[in-house]
Amino acid sequence: MRYKSNNNIVYSCKYHIIWCPKYRRKVLVNDVEKRLKQLVYATAEELSVEIIEVETDQDHIHILAEVDPQYGVNNFVRILKGRTSRILRSEFPHLRKRLPTLWTNSYFVSTVGGAPLAVIKQYIENQQLSESKKSKERWSKFISNGQAKQ
Numbered sequence: 001m002r003y004k005s006n007n008n009i010v011y012s013c014k015y016h017i018i019w020c021p022k023y024r025r026k027v028l029v030n031d032v033e034k035r036l037k038q039l040v041y042a043t044a045e046e047l048s049v050e051i052i053e054v055e056t057d058q059d060h061i062h063i064l065a066e067v068d069p070q071y072g073v074n075n076f077v078r079i080l081k082g083r084t085s086r087i088l089r090s091e092f093p094h095l096r097k098r099l100p101t102l103w104t105n106s107y108f109v110s111t112v113g114g115a116p117l118a119v120i121k122q123y124i125e126n127q128q129l130s131e132s133k134k135s136k137e138r139w140s141k142f143i144s145n146g147q148a149k150q
Contacts, residue, residue: 004050006068012113014052015073017063019081019107022099026058032092036061039084049076064112077107 003012021027028036033056040063044051048071053064067073085102089095095102114120 004066004068006070009069011069012066013069013073014064014066014111014113016110016112017065017073017077017107018060018109019077020060020104022101022104024059024104025098027095027098027102028056028061029058032088032095035088035091036084039087040080043080043083044076047071047076047079073109077109081107 003010005011036056037054040054040061041051043049044065048068050066051063052066053062055062065073065076067076081103089099089102115123
């Protein structure tokens, strides 16, 4: 697994993002589809978001992206949907005629990658088991006395 970092955080935050055109219209075809993908990559680059994969069907788009957790996936999606809607509707007038807005207000997002949930749960459950007896005693004294012996 490859990790990224900013000034404060080392992270690996990959998201599967999906959203649809308003009324689930089948408008993501031909030149609209090509231009949408170009805009996704350009916007992501500008926002320092890594696009791992992008694919569309006629009535929805899938994006697999790695987003800095301090920036937030919600900010990325909000900017991306707003920008692509504005540009696509200006470049393809037929989108303005059929739809009051290009995208629905909603979207789907799910984290992906890393260890399976059961493995992480077990790791967390076993934290106290992995601590040495001496370390546990030191922490117990620290908590009861407000200080630790070196």
